[in-house]
Amino acid sequence: MKIVFGILLGIIILMLLVVAHEFGHFIMARKNGVKVNEFGIGFPPRAIAWIRNPKWQKGDKTAKKWLRLPKSEWNKPQDTLIFSINWLPIGGFCAMDGESDADKRKGTFGATSFWGKTKILFGGVVMNWLVAVIIFTILAFTGMPQFINNQFYLKDDAQITGEGITIAEVIEGSPAEKSGFKPGDQIMRAYDLEHNTTTIVYPSDVTTFGAEHAGHTVVYVVRRDNEDLELITELNDTQAEYVLGVSMTSGQTFIRSTWSAPIVGVGTTLQLTGETFRSLGELVWNLVSGVVQQFSPNSEVREAGQSAIQSAGDSVSGPVGIIGVIFPAFAEAGPTNLAFLAALISVSLACMNVLPIPALDGGRWLLIAIYKLRRKTLTKETEERIVSRAMVALLALIVIISILDITRFF
Secondary structure, three states: OHHHHHHHHHHHHHHHHHHHHHHHHHHHHHHOOOOEEEEEEEEEEEEEEEEEOOOOOOOOOOOOOEEEOOHHHOOOOOOOOEEEEEEEEEEEEEEEOOOOOOOOOOOOOOOOOHHHHHHHHHHHHHHHHHHHHHHHHHHHHHOEEOOOOOOOOOHHHOEEEEOOEEEEEEOOOOHHHHHOOOOOOEEEEEEEOOOOEEEOOOHHHHHHHHHHOOOOEEEEEEEEOOEEEEEEEEOOOOOOOOOOOEEEEEOOEEEEOOOOHHHHHHHHHHHHHHHHHHHHHHHHHHHHHHHHHOOOOOHHHHHHHHHHHHHHHHOOOOHHHHHHHHHHHHHHHOHHHHHHHHHHHHHHHHHHHHOOOOOOHHHHHHHHHHHHHOOOOOOHHHHHHHHHHHHHHHHHHHHHHHHHHHHHHO
16 A cells, blocks of 8 residues: 555656646746747646636736636637646646747747747756755755765754664774773764864764774764763774774764755755766766677676676666655655655756757757757758657667566566
């Protein structure tokens, strides 16, 4: 039952994120004088629709702004905006008038300026980033879960809660045992005798602090039975087998901010945007290098190539993996973790749509820009041929990834 609930939540959240993306296109289209024929939530077949009343004017209390569009009128062209809710909950759409770059009729996408097209095409990307900033800002204020090393926050305005770094084992005769460490202690902070404090969030923080202060006397602040204790510790030097002498486990940590919450929201979005592009670069490199290595006569090189391809496959999830596995797991972990996942996917949608793939926003912009620089006309036929072929390739890739997801799932 929990899996089903997680899947339903996943479908709804993904649909809302795509609708937000399309709403970004909608806003920019209207601001740049482009007529929007229909804005839809979900994909057809249509369930219900309203049409903007052409007789309504601002401040008019005698007429309704939106009128229910009868089913008998659905297939007839309308002069004003249609808002629809559709049966397939797989996103949304913003249907503009004359979406081809070659259509120069007044009020069409093609007739607007190049700068106008740029704002319209990247309006959805900006909206996804904005959604992520809003979610991360709220999470920063209520308690941001930590998922990556060195996750962005301001130390001067941070209250750390949660399970944190817990001591699992203390090595006999180690500096940790001599100073009074016990299994179950949570390491909260550490500082040297000059009181240069390090806040402990990750096991790597403990390791880094120990390496920087090896051979010196330091103080660790540990939490034991809801009481904070200061343990004065004489660390081993770097030539010893260990510096502190503990093994650790990492529970989930939350960092709450107050006045810096908006800054953390923007900073986390920028940080995860960079991480997303870096991961995409690694994925492409592993895939390309892995394929190239398959042609090597050296068996070891071919095996390394197979490992690179496997790594690329393992780092990607399609709709099946996201909805069927990731969302149920995060839903079970609680609403805070689920909100973080929604913001992370919103960042991913923004990054993906920036890529120069003709089926995506960034690719369409690049295609229009290339023809503008060449001073050539991008005909409707040429644009549709390039975009449709890219879309087929993208759909084929999604199918392959979904098959891999199903294989991993079972």
